[in-house]
Amino acid sequence: MRILRPEYYANNNLHKALKINGTSKNEIHDMRVYIRKYFDVLYSIYPIYYNPDCLLLTKDILHTLGKIRDADICSINLKNRDLIALRVIKKAKKLSNCVIRKVYGSRLLVYDRIVKIYLSIPKMEDFHELRKNVRMARDLIESLGYDSKEIKALAKKMGDLRDQILRSECNGLTSPEVNISIYSEEARKAILKVIIAQDEFHHFKNTNQKSL
Structure with a gap:
């Protein structure tokens, strides 16, 4: 396992986003992915790392x-x-002032967020809410250098389904039915596997083992 600082992971993705200047579908998609990865870490270490201006700017972008x-x-x-895209790309350049400084305890903060996502999954009844939390868990697990394959x-599977649902709605078709319990179970298993596999925060894990 590589030991990463989540803020370095976030900054690396931010730098990738800032290099994008085109407005093609792929470029807009990539920029959104990179900035989302940055945002998920920034959100998870807030308010220990207090920068509400960057948080709000990133959400707006x-x-x-x-x-x-x-x-x-x-x-x-x-x-x-294309004009809207160019404007948001220009606005995104302001994020060059939002590089995250070294945050002591950032790994624990991010790990804590992963555990909270895991514990909140049974309460989620909306597919899109679950999908967004799974996406955040993926980014945070990646930022710690843990195995994020599952x-x-x-x-990706949930993202593809979301796109399928959106296309159906746009075309006036009936959206495919979604059994959220299946995805909830998969999400809990995948995240729990990561939590159990790591030994970095074993004291933290033992404290929460009843909930897990």
Whole structure:
């Protein structure tokens, strides 16, 4: 297992996003993925790392990128799409001032967030809420250098299904039925496997073993 600082993982993805200047579907998608990975770490270490301006700016950028991405998935001719894309790319450049400094205890903060996601899954009744939490868990597990193969595969499967649902809705078709309990069980198993496998926070794990 590689020992990574989550903030380095976040900054690396942020730097990748800032290098993107094009407005193609793939470039918008990639920028959104990179900034999301950055945001998930930033969110998880907040408020220990207190930078609400960067947090809000990142959320705003992700929201706009999401609107463009949804239009691209549905093949909708979004009015002024490229202009909107260029504006959000320009706004994203402001994130160059949001590089995360070294945060002591960042790995524990991120691990704690992973555990909280795991514990909250049984309460989730909405597929999209579950999907977003699975995606965040994937990013956070990656940021710690833990084995993310299973959670990554699940996140992709749920993301593909989300796109399928969106296309159906855009075309006025009936969305495919989703048995959320199946995905909840897969998510819990994948995350629990990571929690059990690590020995870095064994005292923390023992404290929470009844809940797990």
